[in-house]
Amino acid sequence: MPQAKSKPQPKPLLASDIILDRSDPAVVTVTLNRPERRNALTLSMWTELGRIFSDLGAESAVRAIILTGAGGAFSAGADISEFPAVRETVEEGRAYEAACSRCETAMATCSKPTIAAISGACYGGGAARSSSTAAWWAEVPS
Secondary structure (H helix, E strand, O other), rough: OOOOOOOOOOOOOOOEEEEEEEEEEOOOEEEEOOOHHHHOOOOHHHHHHHHHHHHHHOOOOOOOHHHHHHHEEEEOOHHHHHHHOOOOOHHHHHHHHHHHHHHHHHHHHHOOOOOEEEEEOOHHHHHHHHOOOOOEEEEOOO
16 A cells, blocks of 8 residues: 655755854844855745844844855745645645745835845845845856
8 A cells, every 4th residue: 555645844944044244333234045056945934034124123232134146046936845744735835925924024114224135136035135125146157
């Protein structure tokens, strides 16, 4: 008798997925750090990114936030390889979109000036992330 196929699990958030650089306490750089996936965001990253922007917005020492991507890409958007684990049903799809919306809202309503430092690829949800910031800076390839 064939065994039932188990449902894939969502990707856990790794400490290295999102890096905060606080070398200048007034300007925090938030780096999406999954260059092997062109900084595609997992569900756990969407959730964490929203929390980060909410928290940084409440910190009095922070004067500005820069969002960027590591390894030659800003962001490819959502990590679609995770979709079977997090968007298989209508309910899961709605919960996923709600998490993305909470992230976008946290970024768009952040009380600190936010800048998307775009270098390289910026697709789909990555473009949405950049448009949730107050300003954009893009590197133009020569």
